[in-house]
Amino acid sequence: xxxxxxxxxxxxxxxxxxxxxxxxxxxxxxxxxxxxxxxxxxxxxxxxxxxxxxxxxxxxxxxxxxxxxxxxxxxxxxxxxxxxxxxxxxxxxxxxxxxxxxxxxxxxxxxxxxxxxxxxxxxxxxxxxxxxxxxxxxxxxxxxxxxxxxxxxxxxxxxxxxxxxxxxxxxxxxxxxxxxxxxxxxxxxxxxxxxxxxxxxxxxxxxxxxxxxxxxxxxxxxxxxxxxxxxxxxxxxxxxxxxxxxxxxxxxxxxxxxxxxxxxxxxxxxxxxxxxxxxxxxxxxxxxxxxxxxxxxxxxxxxxxxxxxxxx
Numbered sequence: 001x002x003x004x005x006x007x008x009x010x011x012x013x014x015x016x017x018x019x020x021x022x023x024x025x026x027x028x029x030x031x032x033x034x035x036x037x038x039x040x041x042x043x044x045x046x047x048x049x050x051x052x053x054x055x056x057x058x059x060x061x062x063x064x065x066x067x068x069x070x071x072x073x074x075x076x077x078x079x080x081x082x083x084x085x086x087x088x089x090x091x092x093x094x095x096x097x098x099x100x101x102x103x104x105x106x107x108x109x110x111x112x113x114x115x116x117x118x119x120x121x122x123x124x125x126x127x128x129x130x131x132x133x134x135x136x137x138x139x140x141x142x143x144x145x146x147x148x149x150x151x152x153x154x155x156x157x158x159x160x161x162x163x164x165x166x167x168x169x170x171x172x173x174x175x176x177x178x179x180x181x182x183x184x185x186x187x188x189x190x191x192x193x194x195x196x197x198x199x200x201x202x203x204x205x206x207x208x209x210x211x212x213x214x215x216x217x218x219x220x221x222x223x224x225x226x227x228x229x230x231x232x233x234x235x236x237x238x239x240x241x242x243x244x245x246x247x248x249x250x251x252x253x254x255x256x257x258x259x260x261x262x263x264x265x266x267x268x269x270x271x272x273x274x275x276x277x278x279x280x281x282x283x284x285x286x287x288x289x290x291x292x293x294x295x296x297x298x299x300x301x302x303x304x305x306x307x308x309x310x311x312x
Contacts, residue, residue: 028123133169186240
């Protein structure tokens with residue numbers, strides 16, 4: 001998130017989703033606040049505010065509130081933290097560290113994330129709003145642009161019984177199109193131990209997705225009902241990742257930058273049996289188990305050809 005995005009179409013859709021899911025929940029919002037950039041036109045997608053007949057019905061009070069913010073010229077996340085907008089919500093607005101050497105950035109990111117966890121520890125509905133979305137290939141917390149993404153390891157560490165997460169992701173030009181990208185991430189997120197992975201996709205102006213993780217049936221129904229009010233601009237994608245290929249399931253456990261020779265059976269296959277245990281579909285449960293067995297065999301074969309510690 002950047003302050004200059006406040007009030008744009010992505011904000012409208014995101015906040016409408018939060019307001020639909022909020023009743024009966026303790027909401028925590030992690031803005032993932034990144035310094036404003038000036039190299040592109042991001043944040044200028046506010047034309048929807050001049051089309052009330054098309055957009056206002058999604059959430060009329062929210063539409064009016066965002067229109068007033070944009071008209072005032074003070075686009076700051078603080079303007080979204082009003083009690084009337086998200087009653088009872090807690091906010092973590094500390095800017096994400098992005099300066100210094102790589103090693104220092106990595107240390108600062110870990111400390112920043114610990115503060116985020118502490119600030120929102122009592123919330124059972126969390127929004128993570130990174131600038132770009134889910135981690136990039138070969139993701140490194142210390143990389144210059146790491147602050148624009150959320151790591152799957154960070155998502156996993158926020159899991160709690162009874163807690164649902166919403167993770168923003170700006171769609172890319174991944175081969176296969178947007179549907180393939182959603183399902184790819186569905187597989188990755190299930191491999192990160194999330195038992196339920198759904199997404200709301202917003203295609204207006206610039207396509208983006210909001211992954212709903214570990215949501216119960218009531219939350220999923222609320223999201224689906226909201227999308228019905230959004231017309232063709234919004235779409236609901238439930239149960240993502242259940243039909244991913246075995247290769248994608250394995251990739252969810254083995255980091256993309258890591259080779260098989262660096263893997264061990266206990267470290268890299270543990271998530272596959274765990275995913276099988278929480279998957280209700282018998283066919284998918286079998287495929288998770290088969291993928292885990294295949295990794296065990298590969299790791300065992302590697303162990304046989306690698307000298308044990310102390311051997312010549």
